[in-house]
Amino acid sequence: MPLTPDDRRQLYRFMCLSRAVEDAAWALAGQGRLVGRLYTSHGQEAIPVGAAYALRPDDVIAPMYRDMGMHLVRGVAPVEVFAQYMGKRGSSNAGKDSGLHIGDMARGIVGMISVLPDSLPVAVGVALAFKLRREPRVALTSFGEGAASTGAFHEAVNMAAVMKVPVVLVCENNGWALSTPPEREFATAAIVDRAPAYGIPGVQVDGNDVEAVHAAVAEAAARARAGGGPTLIECLTMRMRGHSIIDPADYVPRAQLDAWAARDPLAGQRERLAAAGLWDDAREAALQAELRAEVDAAVHAAEAMEDPLPGDVHTGVFAA
Template sequence: MSEAERADLLLQIYYYMRLTRAMEDRTRTLFLQGRIVGGVYTAQGHEATTVGAAMTLRDGDCIVPQHRDLGMHLVRGVSPRAVMCQWLARGNAPTLGRDGQLHIGDMHHGVVPMISMLGESLPVACGVALVMKMRRRSTVVLASCGDGATSTGAFHEALNFASVQRLPVVFVIENNGYAYSTPTAKQFAIEQLAQRAVAYGMPGESVDGNDVLAVMEAVGRAVAHARSGQGPALVECRTFRVRGHSEADKADYVSPALRQEWLTRDPIKRFEEYLTAQGLLSAERRREIEARVRSVVDDAVAFAEASPPPDPATVADYVFAPDGPIAIVGEPGATDPRYVNALDTRTGRPFCTMSQVEEAVTRL
């Protein structure tokens, strides 16, 4: 990679981190304004982990993100408009108003929709990786979970199965200190969650989850391991949930000193200082990026606000998929409209989770 390419890459990362933060800040505002009716879960302080982890992937790879992984979604090309339509429960949201939050996905672009039962996505990640292995692909699945989800049976079953089958999965644990109000001391009795890897016979490492370059290095190593056919790997990213579990949670169970300590380690501020010190981020470039971020968020909110609510007459619709041929995702011709899984057959239109041409926001 040339110096110029490296500089572009670093600014791209910075842009994604800023966009992630800005999208969530705006989401919070919409919630406080009463325009989002359901729960709002954000991830201030997780941007280095979510963006850094996803930046290690290539075309054909797949993410299995959770509720605080907006950064992963944006890096992989998920549409800010679609995200805002989800929050605002619009009829043209990826879930057509059936579900909210980041519970969205599009297999043709390698994004698996999550459910609220955290940990349950990990076995699903194994199934996606199983198909990659069967089809002799050199692609990988990046599946995330929090510290809380490591206590589920699904976590154990998935990591064990992935290892026995030598599946190309990278498990990223976002250890952010708390599962709702439960601190890690009540969640597990080991020093670091990366130690769990030993029991499954896979490599594991623990990394500063607020250092985006360190995250990229560690997850990059894990991805290379998985891609080479040696089986799964685990990376624990140590970060902190500086806000509540949801925006309705004041999180007064977290000591102000602890929160303050982590606020000083803010991943965006740290990366910004690094870029500035390296002479890669001028004041002017920074203003440009900020303006770009603002315009993308404004566009997403405006689009969602102008979008229609779902039609109540459709409340019992879409329970079963129609008959017809199904393509194996990622094979040539898999998006041919004759396949039931090529288009969103609920609407007869293409899936709308990913950024569309008219948005053109995903790259700097």
């Protein structure tokens, strides 16, 4: 189904919300008001937003730690994100974990697994369950190009391909795995070159083009739902900040950052909408004011939440 004008504006809005939440989080972390490390999606917002927007509500996502936009599209509210970042008692992990490790199967979100890329085999398992139950549902998982250079990746993709499970595999190739560049991670020109070796379709897209990501994921999800099995989608993008807030990333060449800054995914979608007569300065001003108010309110509400109590360390650790 082609995107409606409203969908196209929604894609832009979710990317702006993602950036507003992450900009606020970055500032809060700098002031020592968050617990744990902060990893953000600055510069690569088009991938999580475009991918999640292409799914149905009863599909399942197993996102990576940068995928703010996937959580927002799925209905996670900014206040939940800040509560999690602040380690609050009422947060997803009740203060036992931080970051975007927000697992909530009621909203079809598999909690992030820190050992990379172990969300991938879990997503394959979820997709296998859908297939065995004959449910027309899809699992989508995302991972970095660095994570794709591990053994778990190969086993999971091979099994998904052999069993033809309805899974969409989204690689966010952002040019770096911490301080390691792609040429020291794998010897092929691209991650997508592996798809034929597993016997599955592969497609490489501009990861800074939210509508291109959306189209690729929509097609892969439709194929998966129709029994066509997995698709590997490589989204080319750039990590515009350090790996985490404690990484100054001074190993990244300035020219690389400048080249990608000129291709910012938010600006790109805004310009495309304006060219189609779907956006103007008044809409932009209204959106930015709305997002500022929403994020400010979320930060204050999260800060007012209760901190964990010492006895909480024993709760929620084992399934009842």
